[in-house]
Amino acid sequence: MNHALFSLTGRLTRRDFALTLGVISGGVFFVMLALCYLLFPLTASAAVGFFRDSTEVFFTVYIAAFLGLNLLLYALIPPLAIPAVVRRLHDLGHGGGWAAPILLLCVPVLLLMLLPAYIFIGIINETMGPSFPFWNGTTEAFASAVVTSMGILLLLFFLLFLPLACWLGWLFLKKGKPEANRWGDPPVEEVLPPTRAAYFSCAGTVTRTAFIRRSLLLLLALGLVLPPAAQLVLQTIVTVLIVLVATIPETVEILPSIIILLTILPFVLFPLPLLPLIRQRLRTLGHSPYEAFLSFAALLPLLITPLPFARLVLMEGSTVTAGALQSAVDSMIGVPSILLWTLCGILSLIGIIRLLANDDISCRRESSDESEVHDVLPKM
Helix, strand or coil: CCCCCCCCCCCCCHHHHHHHHHHHHHHHHHHHHHHHHHHHHHHHHHHHHHCHHHHHHHHHHHHHHHHHHHHHHHHCHHHHHHHHHHHHHHHCCCCHHHHHHHHHHHHHHHHHCHHHHHHHHHHHHHHHHHHCCCCCCCHHHHHHHHHHHHHHHHHHHHHHHHHHHHHHHHHHHCCCCCCCECCECCCCCCCCCEHHHHHCCCCCCCCHHHHHHHHHHHHHHHHHHHHHHHHHHHHHHHHHHHHHHHHCHHHHHCHHHHHHHHHHHHHHHCCHHHHHHHHHHHHHHCCCHHHHHHHCHHHHHHHHCCHHHHHHHHHHHHHCCHHHHHHHHHHHCCHHHHHHHHHHHHHHHHHHHHHCCCCCHHHHHHHHHHHHCCCCCCEC
16 A cells, blocks of 8 residues: 555555555544543643642543543544545546545534533533523533433434445445546555564564554554453453452452552553564664663553552551542642653653654665565455
């Protein structure tokens, strides 16, 4: 898949169409991960540390805004996918004007963005009371109105999504025209490298374009596969812990620490499958393989920040006082936490920028046969 992601000329096969959409979706997912790992905890720590008096209202509004921002990122996928849809339509013998329906996929997501708006209005109504100009009823009446409107929006979501899903299925499954048309000759699909060599081997080299596309595709695949897998594993572990506590009551004191660790661990381990790809890229650039840890520096605060609270629960168990708990919380937030998140974020940013440097000429020649031609997805 050597074509540009956002080119409007030429034709696109079913496989390359799926790969292109995967790269675009992976890019949006990467931005969402950056928000979750860097921006959200950093700004949240700053809010708790410097605006403690208004923390309760601020956090609710902040979470609603964060949810809205993530939904807005999802809404960017259909417009970004228009060039790929146009080229896929060319392969089917249709003009690019038939790509317009994909923009309708933004509508359900934009409708879902009303939910954070409802949360925000509810908070303001609870805070300001009768003086709030947009709603002068009770909180219960507002909650009932929210439930009713969300039900209507959900119905509109399905009514709009099902026809669009059929249309997308036609784009994915319909075989392209075997003969040349006015948009060019039939596209030729390139031979792709094996999965293990492309994604899970530290040997070999990889060009910048191939590295970006493979990384985004792998991130997307991890985002689709790992959450349900992690949920299944965590449910099993929680069941075992409940049985353990019932058998040995003394273990109830360490249960909160274990739960905290199990909650955080999936988020820390989630990006680690990218390590072989990063090692390949560092080899291509002639950099030390230990630089791979720079890209994962943003994961470190996820392990360090909750340690005071976990240590407190582990040491004192059920006898934790309010003062000790507040002291542990204070050590998790404020200036030390802000400095830690900022430093680790800068280190990760430096590591990513170095990975995106121009290819060395000699390494580019060496890797041209295996990475430049077969640049995206492995043979399954």
